[in-house]
Amino acid sequence: MYLKDNNVIVGLLKNMIRKNISYHSEGFKVFDNFFFEVELDVSGFKEDLIEKGIEDLCSNSKWHTVNLADVYSADITAVRINCTGEKLKFHILKQKLIEFRDLVLGEK
Numbered sequence: 001m002y003l004k005d006n007n008v009i010v011g012l013l014k015n016m017i018r019k020n021i022s023y024h025s026e027g028f029k030v031f032d033n034f035f036f037e038v039e040l041d042v043s044g045f046k047e048d049l050i051e052k053g054i055e056d057l058c059s060n061s062k063w064h065t066v067n068l069a070d071v072y073s074a075d076i077t078a079v080r081i082n083c084t085g086e087k088l089k090f091h092i093l094k095q096k097l098i099e100f101r102d103l104v105l106g107e108k
Contacts, residue, residue, distance in 0.1 A: 009053035009076070009088070012040045017104045028097065033090040034066050035077075043086035050088065054079050066095055 004010045016026055033035040042050050057075040064071050076090040092100075 004056065006041075007053045007056055008049050009014055009040070009043055012042065013038065013100070014104050017101050025075060028092075030094075031091055034069070034071050034093060035071055036097050037078075038076075038090055038092055038097070040088045041086060042081070042088045050081065053089075054081075054088075064093055064095065066093065067072065 016101065026039055026041050028036045028038040054076070058079065060073055060076065061074040071093065073093055075096065076092050078089075078091040078103060080089045081087070082089075
C-alpha cells in the first residue's frame with residue numbers, strides 16, 4: 001500500500017500522518033481488536049478519482065496473521081463515502097496502519 005504513490009487515498013493518508021495532527025474531521029480510532037477506523041477529508045477531489053483509489057485498495061485481499069488469528073482483508077475494507085460531507089471512512093488492519101505510519105515517518 002505504501003508504494004501506491006499515484007493513489008489519492010494513500011496520498012491523503014500519508015499527509016494526515018505527516019501532519020501528526022488529528023482534526024475533528026480527520027483521524028483514526030480503534031474499531032475492534034484487529035482494525036482501526038480511518039476518516040479522511042476528501043473535499044476538493046473528483047469523485048471518480050476517489051472511487052478509483054478505493055477500488056485499487058480494496059482489490060487485493062490476502063490472509064494476515066494478527067495476534068495468532070488469521071484475518072482475510074484487503075488494504076482497506078468497510079468503505080463508506082459521504083459525498084455531501086466529503087468524508088471517506090474505512091477500516092484498515094492495525095498492523096498495516098502501524099507499518100504504514102512507520103514507513104511514512106521514516107521518509108527523508
